[in-house]
Amino acid sequence: MEEILAIMEELSGLGVSKDKIAASSALTSILNILDSENKGFQQQAIRIMYNLSFSREVCPRMLSLKCIPKLLPFFKDRTLLRYCIYILKNLCDTEEGKNSVAETKGCIASVADILHTGNNEEQEHALAVLVSLCSQHVNYCKLVMREHEDIITPLFLISQNGNDKGKASASELIHILNDVNIVENEGCPEPNISNSSRDSDSHPEENRPSKRSPFFKKLSPFSKSSNASKTKR
Template sequence: MLTSFLDSEVIGEALAIMEELSGYWSSKAKIAASSTLTSVLNVLDSDDKDFQQRAIRIMYNLSFNGEVCRHFLSLKCIPKLLPFFKDMSLLRYCISILKNLCDTNEGRNSVAETKGCISSVTEILETGSDEEQEHALAVLVSLCSQRVDYCKLVMDSDIILPLAYISKNGNDKGKAIAMELLRLLRDIDYVENEDCLEPNLNTPQDSNNHPPQEKKTSKGASFMKKLSLFSKSSSHASKSKR
């Protein structure tokens, strides 16, 4: 009955009731079993900001239920959610929803495969609050822990400076997660460096006795080189202040 009201003139009142109900654990499964999720996602396409905000908060409340998350993913919710990452009043809800979705393999795959999603998450490392940064880092760690390809996608985003900064200057929890992400990226960088420095023994030396050619430097190596330069710069700046 409430879902049917989302297509009526009392949509605001219906969303307010749903927002209240979505906060109760016993209601989450019932909401997921109905057609409500589709209707709530459709509200995000409306032009009413108040309705959109209520829909996001409903999604946030429901995202703590794994069964609901699976329904959200089947409805392709992430592309609908991304535009609201620009709204600072909704950012903490949006990144929390994404973090909860990443508790499943399907969620991590969907995040990695949605165009612009990783870059939107990375941007939070510069613009978000401490809590929002922690959630963003947790999303990136969950991706990099799953597949090497996802590590490469993360390294391709503009993550070097904000990640290094948080690992040195964030709060305790932020530092810990940032260091874990750095470890994962360093591990993949080490493996790639081992591969790229392996000489091509099948290539004959030329008449000038040049050594065998080495493979081109990987993106991972470039990432860690830039990180090293940033660390040295930060260390020098710290000594200068003294």
């Protein structure tokens, strides 16, 4: 089995082989390995899924086989987390993938936890998943805030200390969630969140809400300490 999986892992990295693997019964067998007790085989299976997830033609097949619930237990494995979150990121390039992530119990919470526990690269990919959800669906924004009430704290920290992509995505998600939360608290018309990040980049002061939501008062201690440190300099 180990040799077979090694061959499939090699083939799954070749563009011409991805569709053939997905079209065969091999993908089902690979997913079934995740239910086994053999950690070595599980690691190989996830690396194969990682390679396959870069094909937009293969992703729908993976989703139809309910791959996301099978992946969630491996988010706790530090050696596999990078592969798992990247698979989700690739799946979220499709509308079906976004829906599956949002509808899979515990998935958003697992992704949001990476903002606390992951390294810069893992945080970057987790944020890409959350932004892809929240930038298109107000209901997904509300779901993210329900699943992780303290999400604003790690978002602020990443916006200051993450890698370049992580900083940009964290800032974008803060603005999106802020807009949606103001709607929730003040009964305003729902914002056009799909355009919010682009608009805020081009006209930041014109398009940013003038009222601060209670949800974002958690930022105050960080803002004060930041201002204080600037004053000392």
